[in-house]
Every structure is written in structure tokens, then in C-alpha cells.
Amino acid sequence: MEAFFQSVLPQADPNPIVLAGSPWPILTILALYLVFVLKLGRIFMEHRKPYDLRRVLMVYNLFQIAYNGLYFGGIVYYLFYKQICNLRCLETFPQGHEHKQVERVFHAAYLINKVIDLMDTVFFILRKSYKQVTFLHIYHHVLVVFAGFALTRTYGTGGHLNILALLNTMVHVMMYFYYFLSSQYPSIKGNIWWKKYITLAQLFQFTLILGYGIYVLFFSPNCGVPVGLIYVTMLQSVIFIYLFATFYFHAYLRPAKSPINNRKSEVKQS
Structure with missing residues (x-):
């Protein structure tokens, strides 16, 4: 089996960072995650009341804000300053490069954080917030973790993936700040006017990643970044742009049916 993985996902770094060596830890984590959020979690909660996780979420969301904020600041410092x-x-x-260890530490921190992000869905299940456990939500989490592992294993650390990490952590600071407010102050949840801008920021993020890939592909012909890696990031950017744009349209642009229209609809169906 190891020989199979080596042929499909050859290991680029002779000293891989944590979670980027053997595929079994990541595959096991994702398998347990999917089994829990799609089946066992709902069975477990079927006859239970939603858990009050306010204190847990306060700690978790503040941790994520600090983690992503520090990561974003660190990347900005090393890339731009x-x-x-x-x-x-x-x-x-x-x-042997003088900054190789810095690159490895940042990349490992990012990959670990993507695994920690899976707890978002676990908390949704334990609170019975099933409407938030959408295809987009699960697809996004699973893909980011597995792609992070696969790309790190076959490509190495840092490099082209720094752009993705930079933009992603910026968006996650906004997202977890919203999660913090909505979990700690439920009364203002519906009045957080900038909620929709989180989705717009995600769309902006993937548009920039797509644009950066196009730039490297066509305007940096001598760049040593593997063309396959650029195409993969561009393809996933297009997929996520479509998914998040669809979500944004249905959540914020499509006019909601008025109570009168809803009643007419019920009459027609009866």
C-alpha cells in the first residue's frame, strides 16, 4: 500500500513536515470526520438536546482568530517586509536554504490548522445546527485538508502555496470573528450586517488565487513552479467561485417569498 501511495503521491521532501509523510493519519482523520458528520453524529444526537457549547466556542473561536491572525501577520512580514x-x-x-526552516514551520502550522478547522462541523452537529452542514461546507473542509496534504507531499512546503495561505487566513480571521459574535451574543446574530461580506471575501480570495495562477502561467514562463500545481489551484478556485457565488445568490440576492406568496403557493399545492 505504501508503494501505491508513493507512485500516486510521490514524496518530494525527504524530511516531510508533520501530517505530510504517511497518508494514513490524514485519511484516518477524514474518514472519522465524514462518518461522524454524515451518520454517527446525527444518530448520537437524535434523542438528545443540543449541547450548550457557548464557553467551548468562545475559546475555540478566539483561538482561531489569534492563530489565523498571527499566521497572516507572519506571512505578510516575511513576504512583503x-x-x-x-x-x-x-x-x-x-x-539548506537560510529560510527553509521558517517555510517549513509556517507550512506545518497551516496544515495543522486545516485539520483543526474540521471541528467547525463537529460543533454544528453537537448543537443540532444541521442546516449549516451543507455540501459546500463539507466539500470545502475535506478538500482543503486532503489537498493540503497531497500538495505538500508532492510539491513540498511554502512556495506557490503561500498565496493561498495568506488569503485564506485573512478570510478566516473575519469568519471566526463572526462565529464568535454569533455564538456569544445570539441576540445580535441577525443584525450583523457585514455577514455577507465574509462570503464576498471568500469569492475575492479565490478570484485572486485564480488570477495569480494565470499570471504565473502566462507571464512568468521561467518560473520553476510545476504547471500541474498551478492548474490544480486554478481549477479548485473556479469550483469554489461557482459554489460560493451560488450560495451568495441564494442567501443574499434571491428575493425571499412574501407571506402572501407563500400562502398562494400552499393553496395551489393543496
């Missing part, structure tokens, strides 16, 4: 990379062509540092 220290300028340790060529922004026109973000290649992974070779072994």
Missing part, C-alpha cells in the same frame, strides 16, 4: 521570496514566482526553497 523581509521579502524573502520573489513574489512574481513563489518557488519552494531548496534544502
Whole structure:
């Protein structure tokens, strides 16, 4: 089995970071996650009241705000202030490079955080907030974790993936701040006017990633970033743009039916 994984996902780094070596930890985590959120979690909660997780969520959301905020600040510091990379062509540092360990630490921290993000869905299940456990939500979490592992294993750390991490952590600071407010102050949840801008920020994020991939592909012909990696990030950006745009349309743009129209609809069906 290890030989199969090595042929499908060859290991680029002889000293892989945590969770980027053997595929079994990531596959086990994702299997347990899917079994719980799709089946066992709902069975477990079937005859139970929703758990009051306000204190747990307060700690979790504040932790995520701090984690993503520090990560974002660190990437900005090294990319734009220290300028340790060529922004026109973000290649992974070779072994022995003076900044290689910094790159590895940041990349490991990002991959670990994507696994921690899976707890979002677990909390939804324990609170019986099933309407939030959508296809987009589950697809996004599973893909980000597995793609993070697969790309890290076959490509290495840092490099082109820094752009994705930079934008993603910026959006997650906004998202977890909203989660914090809505979980701690339920009375104002419906009055957080900037909620829709989180989705717009996610759309902006994937549009920038797509645009950056196009730029590297067509305007940096001598860049050493594997073309396959660029195409993968561009393809996933297109998929996520479609999914988040569809969600935004249905959640914020499609006019809600008025009570009168709802009653007419019920009469027609009866």
C-alpha cells in the first residue's frame, strides 16, 4: 500500500513536515470526520438536546482568530517586509536554504490548522445546527485538508502555496470573528450586517488565487513552479467561485417569498 501511495503521491521532501509523510493519519482523520458528520453524529444526537457549547466556542473561536491572525501577520512580514521570496514566482526553497526552516514551520502550522478547522462541523452537529452542514461546507473542509496534504507531499512546503495561505487566513480571521459574535451574543446574530461580506471575501480570495495562477502561467514562463500545481489551484478556485457565488445568490440576492406568496403557493399545492 505504501508503494501505491508513493507512485500516486510521490514524496518530494525527504524530511516531510508533520501530517505530510504517511497518508494514513490524514485519511484516518477524514474518514472519522465524514462518518461522524454524515451518520454517527446525527444518530448520537437524535434523542438528545443540543449541547450548550457557548464557553467551548468562545475559546475555540478566539483561538482561531489569534492563530489565523498571527499566521497572516507572519506571512505578510516575511513576504512583503523581509521579502524573502520573489513574489512574481513563489518557488519552494531548496534544502539548506537560510529560510527553509521558517517555510517549513509556517507550512506545518497551516496544515495543522486545516485539520483543526474540521471541528467547525463537529460543533454544528453537537448543537443540532444541521442546516449549516451543507455540501459546500463539507466539500470545502475535506478538500482543503486532503489537498493540503497531497500538495505538500508532492510539491513540498511554502512556495506557490503561500498565496493561498495568506488569503485564506485573512478570510478566516473575519469568519471566526463572526462565529464568535454569533455564538456569544445570539441576540445580535441577525443584525450583523457585514455577514455577507465574509462570503464576498471568500469569492475575492479565490478570484485572486485564480488570477495569480494565470499570471504565473502566462507571464512568468521561467518560473520553476510545476504547471500541474498551478492548474490544480486554478481549477479548485473556479469550483469554489461557482459554489460560493451560488450560495451568495441564494442567501443574499434571491428575493425571499412574501407571506402572501407563500400562502398562494400552499393553496395551489393543496
